[in-house]
Amino acid sequence: MTATHLLSVADLGADGITEVLDVSDSFVEVSERPIPKVPALRGKTVVSLFYEDSTRTRLSFETAARRLSADVMNFAVRGSSAAKGESLRDTVQTIDAMGVDAIVVRHSSAGAPRQVAAWVGASVINGGDGWHEHPTQALLDCYTIRKARGPLDGMRIAILGDIKHSRVARSNVLAFTMLGAEVTLVAPPTLMPPSLDGWPVAASHDLDDVLPKADVVYVLRLQKERQSEALLPSLREYTQTYGLTRDRAGRLADDALVMHPGPMNRGVEIAAEVADLPCSVVTRQVANGVAVRMAVLFLLLGSGRQGLDGADPADA
Amino acid sequence: MGLRERAAPAGGVFHAHAQVMDAEDLRRAVTRIAHEVVERNHGLRGVVLVGLQTGGVPLARRLAEALADVEGAEAPVGSLDVAFYRDDIGLRPVMPEAVTSIPFDLTGKVVVLVDDVLFTGRTVRAALDALNDYGRPRAVQLAVMVDRGHRELPIRPDYVGKNLPTRRDEVVDVRADGVDVGEVRRG
Numbered sequence: 001m002t003a004t005h006l007l008s009v010a011d012l013g014a015d016g017i018t019e020v021l022d023v024s025d026s027f028v029e030v031s032e033r034p035i036p037k038v039p040a041l042r043g044k045t046v047v048s049l050f051y052e053d054s055t056r057t058r059l060s061f062e063t064a065a066r067r068l069s070a071d072v073m074n075f076a077v078r079g080s081s082a083a084k085g086e087s088l089r090d091t092v093q094t095i096d097a098m099g100v101d102a103i104v105v106r107h108s109s110a111g112a113p114r115q116v117a118a119w120v121g122a123s124v125i126n127g128g129d130g131w132h133e134h135p136t137q138a139l140l141d142c143y144t145i146r147k148a149r150g151p152l153d154g155m156r157i158a159i160l161g162d163i164k165h166s167r168v169a170r171s172n173v174l175a176f177t178m179l180g181a182e183v184t185l186v187a188p189p190t191l192m193p194p195s196l197d198g199w200p201v202a203a204s205h206d207l208d209d210v211l212p213k214a215d216v217v218y219v220l221r222l223q224k225e226r227q228s229e230a231l232l233p234s235l236r237e238y239t240q241t242y243g244l245t246r247d248r249a250g251r252l253a254d255d256a257l258v259m260h261p262g263p264m265n266r267g268v269e270i271a272a273e274v275a276d277l278p279c280s281v282v283t284r285q286v287a288n289g290v291a292v293r294m295a296v297l298f299l300l301l302g303s304g305r306q307g308l309d310g311a312d313p314a315d316a
Numbered sequence: 317m318g319l320r321e322r323a324a325p326a327g328g329v330f331h332a333h334a335q336v337m338d339a340e341d342l343r344r345a346v347t348r349i350a351h352e353v354v355e356r357n358h359g360l361r362g363v364v365l366v367g368l369q370t371g372g373v374p375l376a377r378r379l380a381e382a383l384a385d386v387e388g389a390e391a392p393v394g395s396l397d398v399a400f401y402r403d404d405i406g407l408r409p410v411m412p413e414a415v416t417s418i419p420f421d422l423t424g425k426v427v428v429l430v431d432d433v434l435f436t437g438r439t440v441r442a443a444l445d446a447l448n449d450y451g452r453p454r455a456v457q458l459a460v461m462v463d464r465g466h467r468e469l470p471i472r473p474d475y476v477g478k479n480l481p482t483r484r485d486e487v488v489d490v491r492a493d494g495v496d497v498g499e500v501r502r503g
Contacts, residue, residue, distance in 0.1 A: 026397065026412040035449040038400035068400075298400075304409035 004300055005117045005124040006308055009135045009174040016309040017175055020295050021143050027291035027298070030067065040302045041068035044101040049075045049092065050127065051082070051107045056262055056286060057127050057136070061104045064293035068302070073100065088112065089119055096120035101301050105129070110167075123300045131165050136296060137261055138171035140289040142179060144281055145216055147288065148257055153180035158210045160242065161220030161269050162191045168261045169220060173201055186210050188242060190231040207242055212251055219244050219260045222269045235268055242269070249274045257281050330489060332496035336480055339493040342461070345477035346375070349459055350382035352475050353428060360389040362454065363426045368443055369397040369413040371432030371490055375461055379430055394418035396429075401442035422451035428475075432490035434460040437471035461490050 006012075012020070030038055046065040048058050058074070065072045075095065077083060082091050088107070095103060102123040105113040110132035117124040128134040145152055157176050163169045163185050176183050183201040185192065196203055204210050211217065222238060232238050239245070244258065249271070252258070258270075258280040266272040275282060299308055337345070357363050360383060367376030373395045380393045399412040429443055440458060447453060461477035466484055482488065482497060489496045 023412060025415045026399075029415045029417070030400070033449055034451065037449070039445070040400040040405055302405045303411055304406065 004308065005113075005126075006135055006296055006300065007114050007117060007124065007126045008133050009138050009171045009178070012135070012178075012308050014178045014180075017139065017142060017178060020139050020292065020299065020308065021146055023295040023299060024139075024143050024288070024292045027067075027294040028288065030294070031287070031291050037067050037069060039069045040298055041065070041070040041101075044068075044070040044301050045073060045099070046070045046102045046104065046297065046301075047073045047075055047095055047100045047122075048104045048127070049095065049106070050104075051077050051088075051112075052128070054106055054128070056289070057106065057134075058104075060286070060289045061125075061127065061136075061293050061297075063290050064297055065102075067290070068294055068297055070101075070297070070301075088116070092116045092120055096122055102297065125296065125300070128167055130167065131170070132167050133171045133174075134167040134261075135171050135175075136289070136293055137168050138175035139296065140285060140292040141172055141218070141259060141261070142175050143292050144259065144285045144288050145257065148281055148284070149215065149255070151179070152176060155181045155215045156184070156213055157181045157216040157218060158184045158186055158214040159218045159220065160186045160207065160244065162222055162226060163187045163220070164191050164193050165223065165226075166220050172218065173199060177201065184210050184214070186242070188232070188238070191226070207248065208251075211248055212253065214256055215253065216257045216259060217244060217252065219258065219270050221261065221263065222265055224265070224268075239268055244270045244274050246271050246273055249277060249279070252279065255279075259285060262286070328500040328502040330487060330496075330498055330500055332489065332498040333486075334498075335494055335496050336462075336488075337478060337495035342477070342492075342494060345461065346378050346382050347386070349475045349477065350379060350386045353379075353383065353457075353459070354387050356457075356474070357426055360387050360391050362424065363428060364392045364394065364420060364422065365428050365430055366394045366396050366418065366443075366447070368429065368431040368439060369395055369416075372430045373414075374492060375432055375459075375490070376430040379428075379459065391428075392420050394420065396443055396446055398439055398442035398446050401445045403438060403442065416446075418450050422447060422453045425451075425453050427453040427456045428459050429456060430459045432461050433488045434458070434463045434471075434473055434476075435466055435488075437467045437469040440471050441469050462488050462495060464488050 050058050062072045100122050104125045104127045105116050106127040107129050110130035112129050113124050113126040159169050177200045185203045186207050226232050260282050365376045367373035376393050380391050383391050395417050397412050397416045399410050402410050457474040459475035460473045462480050463476045464480050464482040487500050
């Protein structure tokens, strides 16, 4: 079988995203059972290859693979031959030669997963590459919104914070707009991408203007290093102008959702108590993440599909 | 599994050769099976119905209605999708048809699995594995509208609407208003 990959949300298209979300419903049900495990991927091996630190994405993928009865190998770069200077190519080809079925790659360089996909026979899943993309995060975010509020078509979604350095923002802009949502990016000028050409989004520097009209406020993590890079005057000023404070959360529409990909800097981009309000679906995002990653693994490795673009196998 | 086989694995269009049951035949068969379930289990205490996606689910609901008429008691109805338990994952396209819904504990219950067509028995094998993950039933019984033969596993039904000898390449289609036997013509 030709190996297929999940490298970018763009590869999926609206039909592909919708199919992943539909199949995820079945895996949410599996996750709620007394024994949350099915034999669908017995005999398959999934490797997580993380060149960057991660808690939730790696754990989420490994949990997803185990709930499908796949075997899981965890490659920690620290303590491995990569720490001795082995090239990415030699490392992944070594892993591939052990006969694995899928490799989840996280790397600080944009495009690394696509490069890996060209080198190996296994399916490659992008677990986050540089500032480029984080497709499974976008899928679980779409799923969380759809489950809480219904179809994304026509929904108004504000993405707030460090857009420029955020792979989550890039994948989510693609996914949300493909499903018909109207996306507004809200950030200080220093944290906006230099150009928004070709992005079907609006941009604003005025959070208080955008908030009351939003159905979803998607808060991005602010990396504290941005201050030392002179992109921010101070964290306190950022919080005053762009933080989702208690006051601002009070001006949201009654049924608006607050989302965050984690890990949160409580008190910086989001107030501690706002993260715990009923409108915050942060923990639901994490729970749904396991089901959505099960759907991705099943569609790539188990369903007999040749890709994730939503095409009917009967037409293949 | 007539409906699923009709759509998979390589597409094609179902052409009926003959109708083997009409709407009245179906109704009588459901009523008879309801009587047999009640007789065999001495009532409905502890009896639950689980329909297999997709064809078994409407049949399970009809059987529950018939049981209510016969015995004046309700049997809970669940639905089960066995896609993740199939033994042909990787050999042909396998996709879940619908979300499983078993909103009751199966431990200690008598589970009547309901499907439209019994063929190779592989779907029922997958269903037995799946039920294990929901609890430990006291007993599992199998009700099907059509038993068309060609078993590949040691599985037999407890309640049968109609025994229907078929060729392996034929397709049986169970609908609400009758049962047809025919073939799928490719593309």
